[in-house]
Amino acid sequence: MGTVINLTIFMAPTRGCKLDLQCCDSYEYCVSCCLNPSRTKETDVLKLKVARPVTSGTYRNVFDFCMGRCRHSSASVVHENAYASDFHHCFLLQQNSSGSADSGSGPRLDGINISIGRRGESCSSVCRAKGQSCVPSRLSVLNKCEILQKYMRCKSGCFSNLGPDQPAQVVDEAPSNLNPGACLYMQMDERLTCDGSHQHTRRLCPCA
Template sequence: MLFPFNRSMVTLLPKNRSTLFLGCKLDLQCCNSYEYCVSCCLDPSRTKERDVLKLKVAKPVTAGTYANIFDFCMGRCRHSSASVVHENAYVSDFHHCFMVQQNLSGSTDSNYGSRLAGISVIVGRQGEPCSSTCRAKGQSCVPSRLSELNKCQILQKYMRCRSGCFPSLGPDQPAEVVDEAPTSLNPGACLYMQTDERLTCDGSHQHTRRVCPCA
Protein backbone atom coordinates (compact mmCIF):
# COMPACT_ATOMS: atom_id res chain seq x y z
CA MET A 1 0.00 0.00 0.00
CA LEU A 2 1.34 3.41 -0.92
CA PHE A 3 1.52 6.13 1.69
CA PRO A 4 1.92 9.89 1.39
CA PHE A 5 5.49 10.97 1.93
CA ASN A 6 7.10 14.38 1.79
CA ARG A 7 10.88 14.23 1.43
CA SER A 8 11.17 17.60 3.17
CA MET A 9 10.12 15.86 6.38
CA VAL A 10 13.60 14.46 6.86
CA THR A 11 15.07 17.94 7.27
CA LEU A 12 12.84 18.48 10.30
CA LEU A 13 14.17 15.53 12.26
CA PRO A 14 16.05 16.44 15.45
CA LYS A 15 19.76 15.72 15.67
CA ASN A 16 19.51 14.47 19.26
CA ARG A 17 19.53 10.67 18.87
CA SER A 18 17.69 10.12 22.16
CA THR A 19 14.68 12.16 21.05
CA LEU A 20 11.27 10.59 20.48
CA PHE A 21 10.02 12.17 17.28
CA LEU A 22 7.45 11.28 14.63
CA GLY A 23 6.66 8.04 16.43
CA CYS A 24 10.33 7.01 16.44
CA LYS A 25 12.86 6.30 19.17
CA LEU A 26 15.89 7.67 17.41
CA ASP A 27 18.39 6.19 19.85
CA LEU A 28 17.11 2.71 18.92
CA GLN A 29 16.43 3.67 15.28
CA CYS A 30 13.00 2.09 15.58
CA CYS A 31 9.50 3.49 15.00
CA ASN A 32 5.91 2.55 15.76
CA SER A 33 4.78 2.76 12.13
CA TYR A 34 6.22 1.79 8.77
CA GLU A 35 5.69 5.27 7.32
CA TYR A 36 7.55 7.03 10.14
CA CYS A 37 10.36 4.50 9.93
CA VAL A 38 10.94 5.21 6.24
CA SER A 39 10.84 8.96 6.89
CA CYS A 40 13.43 8.76 9.67
CA CYS A 41 15.58 6.34 7.70
CA LEU A 42 15.83 8.81 4.81
CA ASP A 43 17.41 11.45 7.04
CA PRO A 44 20.99 11.71 5.67
CA SER A 45 22.35 12.40 9.17
CA ARG A 46 21.20 8.92 10.25
CA THR A 47 21.59 6.76 7.16
CA LYS A 48 24.61 7.30 4.92
CA GLU A 49 23.85 6.55 1.28
CA ARG A 50 27.44 5.53 0.55
CA ASP A 51 27.16 2.77 3.17
CA VAL A 52 23.70 1.60 2.15
CA LEU A 53 24.52 1.20 -1.54
CA LYS A 54 27.25 -1.32 -0.66
CA LEU A 55 24.82 -3.66 1.12
CA LYS A 56 23.35 -6.74 -0.51
CA VAL A 57 19.58 -7.07 -0.57
CA ALA A 58 19.96 -10.68 0.65
CA LYS A 59 22.68 -13.01 1.91
CA PRO A 60 23.44 -15.13 -1.24
CA VAL A 61 26.46 -14.01 -3.25
CA THR A 62 24.21 -13.69 -6.29
CA ALA A 63 22.01 -11.11 -4.57
CA GLY A 64 22.17 -7.57 -5.88
CA THR A 65 22.65 -4.34 -3.97
CA TYR A 66 20.16 -1.59 -3.23
CA ALA A 67 19.55 0.82 -6.11
CA ASN A 68 19.12 3.82 -3.82
CA ILE A 69 18.61 4.79 -0.20
CA PHE A 70 14.81 4.88 -0.62
CA ASP A 71 14.76 1.21 -1.65
CA PHE A 72 16.91 0.36 1.38
CA CYS A 73 14.61 2.19 3.79
CA MET A 74 11.48 0.66 2.27
CA GLY A 75 12.95 -2.82 2.74
CA ARG A 76 14.71 -2.34 6.07
CA CYS A 77 11.65 -0.92 7.83
CA ARG A 78 9.65 -4.08 7.30
CA HIS A 79 9.43 -6.57 10.16
CA SER A 80 12.14 -9.11 10.90
CA SER A 81 12.47 -11.90 13.43
CA ALA A 82 14.33 -9.46 15.65
CA SER A 83 11.08 -7.63 16.38
CA VAL A 84 9.09 -10.73 17.33
CA VAL A 85 8.94 -12.78 20.53
CA HIS A 86 7.00 -15.96 21.26
CA GLU A 87 6.31 -16.27 17.52
CA ASN A 88 3.25 -14.01 17.53
CA ALA A 89 3.99 -10.88 19.58
CA TYR A 90 6.21 -7.85 19.06
CA VAL A 91 9.07 -6.99 21.38
CA SER A 92 7.66 -3.45 21.63
CA ASP A 93 5.41 -1.01 19.79
CA PHE A 94 8.54 0.30 18.07
CA HIS A 95 9.07 -2.69 15.80
CA HIS A 96 9.88 -0.97 12.50
CA CYS A 97 13.65 -0.46 12.58
CA PHE A 98 15.95 1.16 10.04
CA MET A 99 19.44 0.57 11.41
CA VAL A 100 22.04 -0.54 8.90
CA GLN A 101 22.47 -4.30 9.22
CA GLN A 102 25.61 -4.57 11.28
CA ASN A 103 26.66 -5.51 14.77
CA LEU A 104 26.35 -2.62 17.21
CA SER A 105 28.66 -4.37 19.66
CA GLY A 106 31.55 -3.86 17.25
CA SER A 107 33.26 -5.45 14.28
CA THR A 108 36.04 -7.96 14.05
CA ASP A 109 39.61 -6.79 14.27
CA SER A 110 43.15 -8.10 14.41
CA ASN A 111 42.82 -8.95 18.13
CA TYR A 112 39.96 -11.39 17.54
CA GLY A 113 42.19 -14.47 17.50
CA SER A 114 44.08 -13.56 20.65
CA ARG A 115 40.89 -12.91 22.62
CA LEU A 116 39.68 -16.42 21.79
CA ALA A 117 43.00 -18.11 22.50
CA GLY A 118 42.34 -21.42 24.23
CA ILE A 119 38.62 -21.25 23.39
CA SER A 120 36.82 -23.92 21.37
CA VAL A 121 34.00 -22.33 19.36
CA ILE A 122 31.25 -24.94 19.11
CA VAL A 123 27.84 -24.72 17.43
CA GLY A 124 25.25 -26.34 19.64
CA ARG A 125 22.21 -28.41 18.82
CA GLN A 126 18.78 -26.90 18.32
CA GLY A 127 17.25 -25.73 21.61
CA GLU A 128 20.43 -26.42 23.59
CA PRO A 129 22.09 -23.86 25.93
CA CYS A 130 25.82 -23.29 25.70
CA SER A 131 26.32 -24.73 29.16
CA SER A 132 25.07 -28.11 27.87
CA THR A 133 26.88 -27.82 24.53
CA CYS A 134 30.24 -27.33 26.24
CA ARG A 135 29.54 -29.96 28.90
CA ALA A 136 28.90 -32.55 26.18
CA LYS A 137 32.48 -31.90 24.99
CA GLY A 138 33.91 -32.23 28.49
CA GLN A 139 34.36 -28.47 28.76
CA SER A 140 32.67 -25.47 30.36
CA CYS A 141 31.08 -22.42 28.75
CA VAL A 142 33.14 -19.26 29.24
CA PRO A 143 30.61 -16.41 29.67
CA SER A 144 33.26 -13.69 29.42
CA ARG A 145 33.94 -14.74 25.82
CA LEU A 146 30.33 -14.69 24.59
CA SER A 147 30.75 -11.04 23.61
CA GLU A 148 33.53 -12.03 21.19
CA LEU A 149 31.06 -14.26 19.33
CA ASN A 150 28.23 -11.72 19.51
CA LYS A 151 29.08 -10.21 16.12
CA CYS A 152 27.65 -10.75 12.67
CA GLN A 153 31.10 -11.29 11.19
CA ILE A 154 31.77 -14.12 13.65
CA LEU A 155 28.33 -15.69 13.31
CA GLN A 156 28.78 -15.76 9.53
CA LYS A 157 32.07 -17.59 9.99
CA TYR A 158 30.51 -20.48 11.90
CA MET A 159 26.95 -20.46 10.54
CA ARG A 160 25.29 -19.95 7.17
CA CYS A 161 23.15 -16.92 8.15
CA ARG A 162 21.43 -17.33 4.78
CA SER A 163 18.63 -14.92 5.73
CA GLY A 164 20.92 -12.21 7.06
CA CYS A 165 22.13 -11.10 10.47
CA PHE A 166 20.03 -8.93 12.78
CA PRO A 167 20.05 -7.36 16.26
CA SER A 168 17.63 -8.98 18.65
CA LEU A 169 16.83 -9.65 22.30
CA GLY A 170 16.94 -13.12 23.78
CA PRO A 171 18.91 -15.24 26.26
CA ASP A 172 19.75 -17.73 23.48
CA GLN A 173 21.89 -15.30 21.50
CA PRO A 174 24.18 -15.18 19.63
CA ALA A 175 22.43 -17.84 17.58
CA GLU A 176 20.98 -18.88 14.23
CA VAL A 177 17.28 -19.54 13.63
CA VAL A 178 16.89 -23.09 12.31
CA ASP A 179 15.45 -23.68 8.85
CA GLU A 180 12.44 -25.50 10.28
CA ALA A 181 11.36 -22.53 12.44
CA PRO A 182 8.03 -20.76 11.78
CA THR A 183 8.19 -18.22 8.97
CA SER A 184 7.51 -15.39 11.44
CA LEU A 185 10.88 -16.08 13.09
CA ASN A 186 12.84 -15.63 9.84
CA PRO A 187 14.37 -19.11 9.39
CA GLY A 188 18.06 -19.02 8.55
CA ALA A 189 18.68 -15.63 10.16
CA CYS A 190 21.53 -15.07 12.59
CA LEU A 191 20.74 -13.02 15.69
CA TYR A 192 23.05 -11.13 18.01
CA MET A 193 22.31 -9.40 21.30
CA GLN A 194 22.48 -5.60 21.28
CA THR A 195 23.62 -5.51 24.91
CA ASP A 196 26.64 -7.68 25.71
CA GLU A 197 25.96 -7.47 29.46
CA ARG A 198 22.85 -9.64 29.04
CA LEU A 199 24.65 -12.55 27.38
CA THR A 200 24.46 -15.84 29.25
CA CYS A 201 25.61 -19.43 28.82
CA ASP A 202 22.30 -20.83 30.08
CA GLY A 203 19.82 -19.34 27.61
CA SER A 204 18.14 -21.36 24.87
CA HIS A 205 15.24 -21.25 22.41
CA GLN A 206 13.47 -24.16 20.78
CA HIS A 207 14.02 -22.72 17.29
CA THR A 208 17.69 -21.62 17.44
CA ARG A 209 21.19 -23.09 17.55
CA ARG A 210 23.77 -21.25 19.61
CA VAL A 211 27.44 -20.61 18.93
CA CYS A 212 29.36 -21.22 22.16
CA PRO A 213 32.78 -20.43 23.67
CA CYS A 214 34.00 -23.55 25.47
CA ALA A 215 37.19 -24.30 27.40
Protein backbone atom coordinates in the same frame (compact mmCIF):
# COMPACT_ATOMS: atom_id res chain seq x y z
CA MET B 1 35.39 5.51 50.72
CA GLY B 2 36.81 4.28 47.42
CA THR B 3 38.32 0.87 46.75
CA VAL B 4 42.01 0.60 47.59
CA ILE B 5 44.08 -1.48 45.19
CA ASN B 6 47.37 -3.00 46.26
CA LEU B 7 49.48 -2.25 43.20
CA THR B 8 52.46 -4.19 44.53
CA ILE B 9 50.92 -7.27 42.91
CA PHE B 10 51.58 -5.62 39.55
CA MET B 11 55.11 -6.99 39.93
CA ALA B 12 53.66 -10.49 39.43
CA PRO B 13 50.59 -9.84 37.26
CA THR B 14 49.97 -13.41 36.10
CA ARG B 15 49.27 -14.77 39.57
CA GLY B 16 45.63 -15.70 40.05
CA CYS B 17 44.76 -15.03 36.40
CA LYS B 18 44.07 -17.01 33.26
CA LEU B 19 45.55 -14.71 30.68
CA ASP B 20 44.11 -16.64 27.74
CA LEU B 21 40.64 -15.79 29.06
CA GLN B 22 41.62 -12.36 30.44
CA CYS B 23 39.95 -13.30 33.73
CA CYS B 24 41.23 -13.56 37.32
CA ASP B 25 40.07 -15.04 40.61
CA SER B 26 40.29 -11.76 42.52
CA TYR B 27 39.52 -8.12 41.84
CA GLU B 28 43.04 -6.96 42.72
CA TYR B 29 44.73 -9.43 40.38
CA CYS B 30 42.33 -8.50 37.60
CA VAL B 31 43.12 -4.79 37.90
CA SER B 32 46.83 -5.57 38.04
CA CYS B 33 46.77 -7.71 34.89
CA CYS B 34 44.54 -5.22 33.13
CA LEU B 35 47.00 -2.39 33.80
CA ASN B 36 49.76 -4.18 31.90
CA PRO B 37 50.27 -2.12 28.70
CA SER B 38 50.82 -5.28 26.67
CA ARG B 39 47.26 -6.41 27.44
CA THR B 40 45.27 -3.18 27.55
CA LYS B 41 46.00 -0.43 25.04
CA GLU B 42 45.26 3.11 26.19
CA THR B 43 44.23 4.12 22.68
CA ASP B 44 41.48 1.46 22.72
CA VAL B 45 40.28 2.22 26.24
CA LEU B 46 39.90 5.97 25.76
CA LYS B 47 37.42 5.35 22.92
CA LEU B 48 35.07 3.27 25.08
CA LYS B 49 32.00 4.68 26.77
CA VAL B 50 31.56 3.98 30.46
CA ALA B 51 27.97 2.84 29.83
CA ARG B 52 25.68 2.07 26.90
CA PRO B 53 23.67 5.33 26.56
CA VAL B 54 25.05 7.67 23.90
CA THR B 55 25.22 10.43 26.51
CA SER B 56 27.70 8.46 28.63
CA GLY B 57 31.23 9.75 28.89
CA THR B 58 34.41 7.85 28.07
CA TYR B 59 37.04 6.48 30.44
CA ARG B 60 39.61 9.05 31.59
CA ASN B 61 42.48 6.57 31.65
CA VAL B 62 43.37 2.87 31.71
CA PHE B 63 43.19 2.72 35.51
CA ASP B 64 39.56 3.90 35.51
CA PHE B 65 38.72 1.32 32.85
CA CYS B 66 40.38 -1.53 34.75
CA MET B 67 38.74 -0.55 38.04
CA GLY B 68 35.32 -0.63 36.41
CA ARG B 69 35.74 -3.56 34.03
CA CYS B 70 37.07 -5.96 36.67
CA ARG B 71 33.94 -5.70 38.77
CA HIS B 72 31.42 -8.53 38.42
CA SER B 73 28.95 -8.44 35.56
CA SER B 74 25.92 -10.53 34.72
CA ALA B 75 28.04 -12.41 32.19
CA SER B 76 30.00 -14.07 35.02
CA VAL B 77 26.91 -15.34 36.83
CA VAL B 78 24.73 -18.39 36.23
CA HIS B 79 21.23 -18.88 37.60
CA GLU B 80 21.51 -15.31 38.96
CA ASN B 81 23.04 -16.52 42.23
CA ALA B 82 26.31 -18.33 41.48
CA TYR B 83 29.51 -17.62 39.58
CA ALA B 84 30.16 -19.61 36.43
CA SER B 85 33.85 -19.86 37.34
CA ASP B 86 36.29 -18.91 40.09
CA PHE B 87 37.84 -16.62 37.49
CA HIS B 88 34.94 -14.18 37.34
CA HIS B 89 36.83 -10.87 37.35
CA CYS B 90 37.46 -10.16 33.65
CA PHE B 91 39.05 -7.24 31.82
CA LEU B 92 38.05 -8.15 28.28
CA LEU B 93 37.32 -5.09 26.15
CA GLN B 94 33.63 -4.93 25.32
CA GLN B 95 32.64 -4.88 21.67
CA ASN B 96 30.84 -1.97 20.08
CA SER B 97 27.08 -2.18 19.66
CA SER B 98 26.97 -2.55 15.89
CA GLY B 99 27.55 -6.28 15.72
CA SER B 100 30.80 -5.72 13.82
CA ALA B 101 34.02 -7.45 14.76
CA ASP B 102 37.21 -5.70 15.81
CA SER B 103 40.77 -6.66 14.93
CA GLY B 104 41.42 -8.24 18.34
CA SER B 105 38.89 -11.07 18.08
CA GLY B 106 41.47 -13.68 17.07
CA PRO B 107 43.75 -13.48 20.12
CA ARG B 108 40.75 -13.33 22.46
CA LEU B 109 39.61 -16.72 21.20
CA ASP B 110 42.94 -18.45 21.80
CA GLY B 111 42.32 -21.61 23.80
CA ILE B 112 38.58 -21.45 23.12
CA ASN B 113 36.76 -24.34 21.45
CA ILE B 114 33.99 -22.69 19.43
CA SER B 115 31.06 -25.10 19.20
CA ILE B 116 27.64 -25.01 17.55
CA GLY B 117 24.82 -26.34 19.67
CA ARG B 118 21.84 -28.38 18.65
CA ARG B 119 18.40 -26.87 18.33
CA GLY B 120 17.15 -25.66 21.72
CA GLU B 121 20.45 -26.40 23.49
CA SER B 122 22.15 -23.95 25.86
CA CYS B 123 25.88 -23.25 25.70
CA SER B 124 26.26 -24.68 29.19
CA SER B 125 24.89 -27.97 27.87
CA VAL B 126 26.92 -27.82 24.65
CA CYS B 127 30.21 -27.39 26.50
CA ARG B 128 29.34 -29.87 29.24
CA ALA B 129 28.81 -32.57 26.61
CA LYS B 130 32.41 -31.98 25.50
CA GLY B 131 33.75 -32.22 29.04
CA GLN B 132 34.31 -28.47 29.13
CA SER B 133 32.65 -25.36 30.52
CA CYS B 134 31.10 -22.40 28.76
CA VAL B 135 33.26 -19.27 29.12
CA PRO B 136 30.80 -16.39 29.66
CA SER B 137 33.42 -13.67 29.14
CA ARG B 138 33.92 -14.88 25.55
CA LEU B 139 30.27 -14.73 24.50
CA SER B 140 30.74 -11.06 23.63
CA VAL B 141 33.58 -11.97 21.25
CA LEU B 142 31.30 -14.37 19.36
CA ASN B 143 28.43 -11.88 19.46
CA LYS B 144 29.29 -10.33 16.09
CA CYS B 145 27.95 -10.88 12.59
CA GLU B 146 31.41 -11.54 11.15
CA ILE B 147 32.03 -14.32 13.67
CA LEU B 148 28.56 -15.81 13.27
CA GLN B 149 28.94 -15.83 9.48
CA LYS B 150 32.28 -17.59 9.81
CA TYR B 151 30.79 -20.56 11.67
CA MET B 152 27.16 -20.56 10.50
CA ARG B 153 25.54 -20.08 7.10
CA CYS B 154 23.40 -17.06 8.08
CA LYS B 155 21.68 -17.48 4.72
CA SER B 156 18.88 -15.08 5.68
CA GLY B 157 21.18 -12.37 6.99
CA CYS B 158 22.43 -11.25 10.39
CA PHE B 159 20.32 -9.08 12.67
CA SER B 160 20.33 -7.47 16.09
CA ASN B 161 17.83 -9.09 18.42
CA LEU B 162 17.12 -9.46 22.13
CA GLY B 163 17.17 -12.92 23.66
CA PRO B 164 19.11 -15.07 26.16
CA ASP B 165 19.97 -17.59 23.43
CA GLN B 166 22.24 -15.30 21.44
CA PRO B 167 24.55 -15.34 19.58
CA ALA B 168 22.66 -17.94 17.55
CA GLN B 169 21.12 -18.94 14.24
CA VAL B 170 17.41 -19.53 13.66
CA VAL B 171 16.89 -23.10 12.43
CA ASP B 172 15.46 -23.68 8.96
CA GLU B 173 12.40 -25.42 10.42
CA ALA B 174 11.37 -22.37 12.48
CA PRO B 175 8.10 -20.53 11.71
CA SER B 176 8.45 -18.04 8.86
CA ASN B 177 7.85 -15.06 11.15
CA LEU B 178 11.07 -15.93 13.03
CA ASN B 179 13.18 -15.52 9.87
CA PRO B 180 14.55 -19.08 9.41
CA GLY B 181 18.25 -19.20 8.58
CA ALA B 182 19.02 -15.77 10.05
CA CYS B 183 21.83 -15.21 12.54
CA LEU B 184 21.11 -13.14 15.63
CA TYR B 185 23.38 -11.10 17.87
CA MET B 186 22.49 -9.00 20.90
CA GLN B 187 23.61 -5.39 21.33
CA MET B 188 23.63 -5.58 25.12
CA ASP B 189 26.67 -7.73 25.95
CA GLU B 190 25.88 -7.62 29.66
CA ARG B 191 22.78 -9.77 29.05
CA LEU B 192 24.61 -12.59 27.31
CA THR B 193 24.47 -15.85 29.24
CA CYS B 194 25.67 -19.42 28.86
CA ASP B 195 22.35 -20.83 30.09
CA GLY B 196 20.01 -19.24 27.57
CA SER B 197 18.27 -21.32 24.91
CA HIS B 198 15.37 -21.16 22.47
CA GLN B 199 13.47 -23.97 20.80
CA HIS B 200 14.03 -22.49 17.34
CA THR B 201 17.73 -21.54 17.46
CA ARG B 202 21.18 -23.13 17.55
CA ARG B 203 23.75 -21.32 19.67
CA LEU B 204 27.38 -20.46 18.94
CA CYS B 205 29.31 -21.28 22.11
CA PRO B 206 32.77 -20.63 23.62
CA CYS B 207 33.97 -23.73 25.48
CA ALA B 208 37.20 -24.31 27.41
